[in-house]
Amino acid sequence: MKQKRKQTQWLLIFIGIVFITIMLVLPLATVLVYALRQGWNAFYGAINDDYTKMALSLTLKTTIVVVMINTLFGIFASWAVTKYRFRIKHILTTLIDIPFSISPIIAGLVFILVFGRIGWAYPFLEKFDISIVFATPGVHIVTIFVTFPFVFRELVPIMTAQGSDEESAAALMGAGWIRIFRKITFPHIKWGLLYGMILCTARALGEFGAVSVVSGHLRGKTVTLPLHVEILFNEFKITSAFAVSSILVIIAVIILIMRNIVEYRVKKEER
Amino acid sequence: MYVELRNINKKFGNFQAADNISFSIEKGSLIGLLGPSGSGKTTILRLIAGLEDPDSGDIFIDGKRVNDLEPSHRGIGFVFQNYALFRYMTVFDNIAFGLEVQKKDKAYIKKRVSELISLIGLGGLENRRPHQLSGGQKQRVAFARALAPNPALLLLDEPFAAIDAKVRKELRSWLRETINKVGITSIFVTHDQDEAVEVADKIIITNHGRIEQMGTPVDIYKNPTTPFAAKFIGESSTIENYYNLHGFSRDEGYDKAIIRPEFVSISKLGKEIYPHASEQGIVKEVFFRGNMLEVKISIADNEIIAYRSLEDEELVPGEKISVLIYRLYLYNEDSVRLIENEILTSRPEFSI
Numbered sequence: 001m002k003q004k005r006k007q008t009q010w011l012l013i014f015i016g017i018v019f020i021t022i023m024l025v026l027p028l029a030t031v032l033v034y035a036l037r038q039g040w041n042a043f044y045g046a047i048n049d050d051y052t053k054m055a056l057s058l059t060l061k062t063t064i065v066v067v068m069i070n071t072l073f074g075i076f077a078s079w080a081v082t083k084y085r086f087r088i089k090h091i092l093t094t095l096i097d098i099p100f101s102i103s104p105i106i107a108g109l110v111f112i113l114v115f116g117r118i119g120w121a122y123p124f125l126e127k128f129d130i131s132i133v134f135a136t137p138g139v140h141i142v143t144i145f146v147t148f149p150f151v152f153r154e155l156v157p158i159m160t161a162q163g164s165d166e167e168s169a170a171a172l173m174g175a176g177w178i179r180i181f182r183k184i185t186f187p188h189i190k191w192g193l194l195y196g197m198i199l200c201t202a203r204a205l206g207e208f209g210a211v212s213v214v215s216g217h218l219r220g221k222t223v224t225l226p227l228h229v230e231i232l233f234n235e236f237k238i239t240s241a242f243a244v245s246s247i248l249v250i251i252a253v254i255i256l257i258m259r260n261i262v263e264y265r266v267k268k269e270e271r
Numbered sequence: 272m273y274v275e276l277r278n279i280n281k282k283f284g285n286f287q288a289a290d291n292i293s294f295s296i297e298k299g300s301l302i303g304l305l306g307p308s309g310s311g312k313t314t315i316l317r318l319i320a321g322l323e324d325p326d327s328g329d330i331f332i333d334g335k336r337v338n339d340l341e342p343s344h345r346g347i348g349f350v351f352q353n354y355a356l357f358r359y360m361t362v363f364d365n366i367a368f369g370l371e372v373q374k375k376d377k378a379y380i381k382k383r384v385s386e387l388i389s390l391i392g393l394g395g396l397e398n399r400r401p402h403q404l405s406g407g408q409k410q411r412v413a414f415a416r417a418l419a420p421n422p423a424l425l426l427l428d429e430p431f432a433a434i435d436a437k438v439r440k441e442l443r444s445w446l447r448e449t450i451n452k453v454g455i456t457s458i459f460v461t462h463d464q465d466e467a468v469e470v471a472d473k474i475i476i477t478n479h480g481r482i483e484q485m486g487t488p489v490d491i492y493k494n495p496t497t498p499f500a501a502k503f504i505g506e507s508s509t510i511e512n513y514y515n516l517h518g519f520s521r522d523e524g525y526d527k528a529i530i531r532p533e534f535v536s537i538s539k540l541g542k543e544i545y546p547h548a549s550e551q552g553i554v555k556e557v558f559f560r561g562n563m564l565e566v567k568i569s570i571a572d573n574e575i576i577a578y579r580s581l582e583d584e585e586l587v588p589g590e591k592i593s594v595l596i597y598r599l600y601l602y603n604e605d606s607v608r609l610i611e612n613e614i615l616t617s618r619p620e621f622s623i
């Protein structure tokens with residue numbers, strides 16, 4: 001009996017390891033292997049390429065903008081939903097989840113339909129000489145769209161658990177909302193907030209579908225790292241494509257480590 | 272009148288949480304809001320504090336209408352039902368919070384907080400966080416935090432709810448003394464009648480968002496004006512056919528009666544003093560209540576409770592006994608009437 005249980009246990013563990021190796025470790029290792037196949041110089045050359053640098057800088061810039069905006073939005077929205085009562089609360093919560101259930105391609109198309117040449121906002125934008133589609137603002141906007149539930153989703157359960165009595169108590173003593181946030185709400189949500197921000201960062205860095213639709217693939221202008229990889233790959237510059245990919249993989253690993261550290265802190269805080 | 276509510280109404284959706292509430296309380300008094308769970312006690316406190324806005328009606332504090340005044344300008348200290356201590360601050364910072372908001376100078380804050388910490392008897396625990404305190408200690412910190420900015424009115428929402436019975440009793444008298452010492456008008460919520468009776472100068476009984484009765488504990492006990500108040504205060508049982516009992520005749524306006532153990536005296540058969548006014552009953556159960564016996568008796572299809580001294584002769588379940596009922600509260604939908612045993616009152620030696 002005991003023998004049998006041990007067998008099952010080993011079998012399950014074995015299946016898990018094989019699956020992860022085939023699906024995850026092998027591909028990631030391949031990225032690094034292919035990236036370095038033609039030696040360090042080729043690798044360095046691919047990364048040191050001007051377009052790569054521009055793509056990296058656009059990706060980082062986009063990520064910073066997106067994470068900042070979504071963090072603010074996530075805090076405000078979760079605060080509104082958990083600390084106040086209002087009628088359309090459920091509708092709001094549901095709406096905020098839409099990016100999770102909609103395909104990024106569709107998100108991109110939606111923005112083309114709104115801000116693009118055929119979109120209803122186009123005449124207005126043109127009048128003020130603002131370009132959104134096929135320009136960096138478009139890249140920022142779709143990435144914001146795709147990633148905005150992350151921070152919100154992380155914060156809502158934490159804030160719900162805390163309730164609003166502490167805030168009421170502070171408000172009753174005359175504290176303004178800045179003080180209330182700084183002294184009472186923030187210390188409570190900080191790890192959860194950071195966790196949400198990390199998830200948001202990871203997603204923003206790697207976003208492909210929606211960005212691909214609105215970017216127009218203008219090299220050096222609206223091409224992010226993932227798009228850059230695609231372009232290189234389509235041009236059969238396999239080594240360069242893998243070299244650039246490896247940047248994304250390395251960033252992803254760093255984020256993963258950070259995520260685990262923060263996750264640990266969140267768990268500790270909850271105890 | 273220090274605090275006055277006039278015709279306050281408050282709905283949550285379709286639910287009437289405060290139904291035309293009016294009452295006023297004097298400066299310096301300690302008022303107990305007593306009522307079953309969900310009867311609107313917390314809602315009343317929150318309305319006074321300004322944490323909820325009434326749909327209609329006026330609230331006055333110290334002669335001023337405060338409906339449109341910010342909660343923080345109403346001069347109110349609030350102790351929340353679950354204390355709501357700031358969990359990321361130390362005991363000291365919790366108590367100092369209100370003073371810091373008011374931008375008092377450091378030296379004053381330090382002095383005031385130390386003063387309060389010694390008032391609540393938690394010297395040495397200044398640097399603890401709320402989760403390092405016991406329930407009773409948290410309660411005291413919440414109390415000190417509410418008192419720190421010198422509010423003119425203190426509102427306490429079930430200040431002892433989360434504390435075990437023994438500590439609760441100690442804290443109760445501690446709170447009474449401390450409030451007297453500080454001399455602050457206070458309203459506290461409870462659903463424990465012993466607590467209300469013991470601590471409050473006056474009790475307000477709430478039910479279904481309405482006020483059933485307001486008065487001193489003794490007044491409410493002796494002259495309940497609504498059936499709910501009569502049943503809620505004190506131990507009581509209901510009697511269906513009160514007119515079948517010796518000494519009580521039917522009053523057409525009322526079909527039921529409430530009886531309390533204090534209205535009943537029991538004796539062994541043959542030892543009764545007023546046989547004509549008495550009734551025969553059967554002992555159902557006898558409970559030991561620490562300092563007396565509680566006897567459950569069945570009488571004319573009803574079950575009533577009587578108290579009996581431990582010194583008296585022992586009773587056993589099943590035994591027939593003589594039951595003398597002095598008085599009853601008759602009640603109908605909306606009124607209560609006290610009636611006395613007619614046979615007793617018509618006897619000259621008893622009516623002295």
Ligand SMILES: Nc1ncnc2c1ncn2[C@@H]1O[C@H](COP(=O)(O)OP(=O)(O)OP(=O)(O)O)[C@@H](O)[C@H]1O
Pocket residue numbers: 085283284286288306307308309310311312313314315462
């Ligand atoms: N924010 C709210 N939204 C909807 N209904 C509410 C809200 N607050 C209170 N109520 C309802 O109003 C009624 C009165 O609530 P309240 O908190 O005043 O009761 P309470 O007398 O303090 O009860 P307890 O002794 O259980 O604390 C309850 O039925 C409650 O469900």
Ligand SMILES: [Mg+2]
Pocket residue numbers: 312313314352428
């Ligand atoms: Mg309550």
